[in-house]
Amino acid sequence: MSDAHDDGRAPQHPRHSGQAPRLPYADREAVHEQRVDGFGTVRILPLDARADAGVIHRWVSEERAAFWGMTGLTEEQVAEIYAHMATLDTHHAFLVVRDDEPVALFQTYEPSADRVGECYPVEPGDIGVHLLLAPAGPGAARPGWTSRLLTVLLSYALLVLDRTRVVIDPDVRNDKAVARFRRQGFTPGPVVTLPEVDLPDVYLPEKKAQLAFLTRDAAFPAGPPR
Numbered sequence: 001m002s003d004a005h006d007d008g009r010a011p012q013h014p015r016h017s018g019q020a021p022r023l024p025y026a027d028r029e030a031v032h033e034q035r036v037d038g039f040g041t042v043r044i045l046p047l048d049a050r051a052d053a054g055v056i057h058r059w060v061s062e063e064r065a066a067f068w069g070m071t072g073l074t075e076e077q078v079a080e081i082y083a084h085m086a087t088l089d090t091h092h093a094f095l096v097v098r099d100d101e102p103v104a105l106f107q108t109y110e111p112s113a114d115r116v117g118e119c120y121p122v123e124p125g126d127i128g129v130h131l132l133l134a135p136a137g138p139g140a141a142r143p144g145w146t147s148r149l150l151t152v153l154l155s156y157a158l159l160v161l162d163r164t165r166v167v168i169d170p171d172v173r174n175d176k177a178v179a180r181f182r183r184q185g186f187t188p189g190p191v192v193t194l195p196e197v198d199l200p201d202v203y204l205p206e207k208k209a210q211l212a213f214l215t216r217d218a219a220f221p222a223g224p225p226r
């Protein structure tokens with residue numbers, strides 16, 4: 001998981017005489033859409049491996065995204081990785097947009113079908129997530145921005161998908177990501193070593209990870225956000 005922040009600015013779209021600007025993601029159906037007062041409308045869109053490869057490649061190529069593990073890959077390699085993921089029933093990737101501006105790469109997965117499932121006792125209702133935030137722009141510091149975005153993503157994972165617990169597995173060295181999720185209410189679990197995965201379509205090096213968990217009741221003690 002990477003530690004990055006988006007500046008929250010509205011995207012600049014070209015205007016045509018007599019016509020409203022066309023929003024690049026307007027025609028893509030969202031799996032979840034939520035309006036947050038004072039923040040904007042957040043839409044979680046299924047990732048299009050080819051169409052979104054450019055923006056994802058830019059994000060994962062930055063030094064700040066080193067813990068994501070894709071630094072040094074070409075745009076074509078990034079597209080191939082997510083095209084392969086799109087063939088799986090257990091792992092899903094999403095592009096998150098706020099007011100039509102890309103702000104995050106969000107992934108969900110079944111822990112029992114992932115290497116993390118070898119490192120802790122998976123419970124019924126568990127769902128794993130990974131999150132890479134877009135890079136910050138000039139003057140981007142906005143306290144609470146990431147927390148509000150995370151609340152929408154957790155609403156999708158726990159409420160829309162009807163799961164009872166989220167598990168995360170950031171690199172143990174990624175102090176900022178661990179701290180961010182603790183502020184969101186996650187409870188730290190054990191430090192584990194995720195085994196190397198070396199398959200024809202997937203390679204993941206061994207990783208020492210800090211597990212953390214958030215139950216639906218802890219995330220939404222007063223019920224679903226309004």
